[in-house]
Amino acid sequence: MVTNSRQLDSVFGALSDATRRSILEELAHGERTVGELAAPFEISRPAISKHLRVLEKAGLVQRTPEGRVSRCSLDAEPLRQAADWVGHYRAFWEEQLDALARYLETPTPVNEEDEG
Numbered sequence: 001m002v003t004n005s006r007q008l009d010s011v012f013g014a015l016s017d018a019t020r021r022s023i024l025e026e027l028a029h030g031e032r033t034v035g036e037l038a039a040p041f042e043i044s045r046p047a048i049s050k051h052l053r054v055l056e057k058a059g060l061v062q063r064t065p066e067g068r069v070s071r072c073s074l075d076a077e078p079l080r081q082a083a084d085w086v087g088h089y090r091a092f093w094e095e096q097l098d099a100l101a102r103y104l105e106t107p108t109p110v111n112e113e114d115e116g
Contacts, residue, residue, distance in 0.1 A: 004081075010058035011082045019043070020051050024060060027074035034063075034070050 014020050023037055038048040052072060055061035059078045064071045 007059065007078060008082060008085060011060065011078045014054050014058035014060055015082070017051065017054075019048075020055055023048075023051060023055060023072075024074060024079075027061065027072060028076075031071050031073040034072060037072060 015024075019041060022040070026032060026037060026040075034045070034048060034052065037052070038045050041048065052061060052063060056063060060075055062073050062075055064073070
């Protein structure tokens, strides 16, 4: 599996914050202005802008200036790459759990000495 480690680090770093995840959820419904994205949060506009910069650096958000307003849109490609990376390890753990299930389902021979 080939992945850009620096890009993956940026994506997981961006996803580590609940505010940034909420911003991405909002952008999944369509583009929004910075003001629209800031409205539900009880934090300052500069704080929202800082979160947006982290998301932009990770390649998850594109900001387009339109006069005095900036419109933001989601770029989900880096999320797909992160999901592919996680999926690789999901297959590993599923295989491990399947092996455990097979082991637990295997009948254990009864030792007659233990019954007495």
